[in-house]
Amino acid sequence: MQPKLAVWKFSSCDGCQLTLLDCEDELLEVAGQVEIAYFLEASRAVVAGPYDLSIVEGSITTADDVERIREVRRMSRHVVSIGACATAGGIQALRNFADVREFTSVVYAHPEYIHTLDRSTPPSAHIDIDFELHGCPIDKGQLLEVITAFLHGRRPQIASHSVCVECKRRGTVCVMVSKGIPCLGPVTHAGCGAICPAFNRGCYGCFGPADTTNIPAFVGALSAAGMSDFDLVRVFRTFNAEAPAFREASMAAEAAEDRR
C-alpha cells in the first residue's frame, strides 16, 4: 500500500502549496510513490486519515486553527511544516509587534466580525513538528528532497548554512563588499540558490535565519554602512519577522530608535 500524503493550509497565501504543483514532471514521480489523500489546492477528492506524511502550510492565527493543527498531528505519522508562515508565523506575524485590534479596525468595515488571535505563530508553537522547511516561498527542489527523504525513512539533506555559501558556489560577486548594497545573506538560511544577489540586489531574508547568526555584529555592519534604525527594523520585519534571530534584530533596532 502506498503511503498517504496530506497537504494542509492554515493562514497563508498558498504559494508554498503551489510550489508543489509547480514541480510538474517531478510531481508525477512523487504521485507515483504516494497516494495524494488530501490536497484541496489540487483536488476536491478527499481520502480520510490517518496520513503517513502531512505537509502543513500557513501559520496559526485563529482559535479554530489551534484545534485543527492538533487534529492534523493526531491523524499524521509525520508532520512537515513548509514556508515562512509555518516555520516563523509569516508576514501576518507583524501583528505580534503591534495591537491586532488596531489593525483590524483600520482594515475592515466591520472589525467586530473578525475573530483572530493576538499573535500569529508557527505550528511548532502548538504541536511537535518532524521537520521544518524554510522559505517564502519554499524551493521546489528542497521540497522534493524532503518528501523523498520521508518516503525512504531518512533525514532530509537540507543545508542550514548562510546564503553567502550559495553566492560563492554560483560565483556571484558579493554585493555588500563590491557595491555596498545592504544584504541579509550572511544571516539568512540558504535554500533559494542566492537569487537576489545574482541580480544585483541584497538578500531579503526570505528563508529566515541561518543556523548560526551573530545579529549584534551584523546589525553593526549594516549601521556602519549607513542603514538607519528605522530601516533596520523594516528589513528584519518581513516574512520571517517572528523567527527568534530576526525578532531579536528588529527589537534591538527599535529600542535604539526609541532611545534617539
Add this chain to the structure above:
Amino acid sequence: MAGPSGTTLALDGDGLETVIAAVRQRGYTVIAPTVRDGAVAYEPITSAAALPRGVGDEQGPARYRLRERDDDALFGFAAAPSSWKRYLYPPATTLWRARRDEHGTLLFDESAAAVPRYAFLGVRACELAAILVHDRVFAGAAHPDPTYAARRRELFIIAVHCGSPSGVCFCTSMGTGPRAREGFDLGITELLDTATPRYIVEAGSPAGLELLESLAASPATVQDLEAAQAVTDVATEHMGRHLETGGLPEMLQRNLEHPQWDDVAARCLSCGNCTMACPTCFCSDDVEAQAPDGETSARVREWASCFSHDFSYIHGGTVRETVRSRYRQWMTHKLGTWWEQFGTSGCVGCGRCIAWCPVGIDITEEAAAIRASDGRGRGSA
C-alpha cells in the same frame, strides 16, 4: 628568471594575442581575468580584448572596488573575488551514480565527466602557491582525488608576476610572491614603462618552452629583464598587510584559550565567506541526489564551510557549537596545523578572507593580537 637568451621574449600587446592563439591552438580553453559585475572574474576568453584594460582595484577589509587606471595595463589589479579553485575543484561535482537493476542489485557508475583542458592566464604568485597547496591536498596523498588530479594534469599555467598588490595583500609575509618562482609553464611580467604595455615572457616548463619557441618574437634585453625584476621589487614594497610567521604554528598552539578568540567570535558572522573565497580551503559535503522512487541516486560533492553549524555534526550533535571554536579551528588549521598535515602553510597571503568578510575580520590582525599578548591563552582546547 632566465637570462637574456632566446627563451625569454619581449612581446607587445599583439604578441600577447599570439600567445593566447598559440595556447588555444594546442587545444586549451583559456581562462583569464575579465570584468564582470563590477569585479574581475576568471572566465573563458578567446582574445586579449576580453582582458580588463586599464582596470585596477582597491581592496580593504570588507571592501572591493574597481578603479580606472591611468595606463592600459591588462593585469593592473590584485586577486579577483573568486579564485582558480573553481576550475580545478568545482563547487559541485558528481562523484558517482547508482541504480538498482531488475534483481534489486545496486549498479555503480563511476565514469567521470570529460576532463577539460584549461590554460589559466594571469595566475598570480599567491594563487599559484595555492594551486601547489592543493596539489599536496588532493594529488599528493596516497588516495589522490580523481577529479582534481585529472584536471591538474591537463592544466597549462601562465603566471603573471604581480605588479599591483592591494590593500589586503601579504604574499611577501607568506613567502609566496609577488614573483612566481615555480610551477608555471609561462611566466609573464607586464611592463608599463612605454606608451603601450609590453610583456616579458619566460618559460617555466618544457611545455612552456615549446610554446615560446614557436613564437616569432625578439628576445628580451638585459634592460627588459631588469625592468621586469623591478616590477616585483616595487610590488614587494606595497603590501597592504603583514603577518609575522616566525614560530606561528607553535604560537597559536600555546594560545588556544587566548581571550582574542572570544573577541573575534563577537565579530564573526559565521557566514563562511572567508572559507569560500580562500583559494586553499577545500572542505566539502557529500549529498545524495535520490530520485523519489529510490531506484537511482547520484553522490554529489559540494563546497562546504567549517563555519556552518552542521559541518561538524556527527551522531548525537555538532562538535563545534560556538563561533569561537569554529573560528579558532579555521585559523589554527590555516596557519598552524596545516603544516603537520600537508607540510605547508594553508595561507598564501592573497587577502581574500579579509576583503570578502562582510565585517572585515583580518586574519593578520587576529594573529598579531594573539602574539601581542602571547601566553595569555595557555591551556588546551
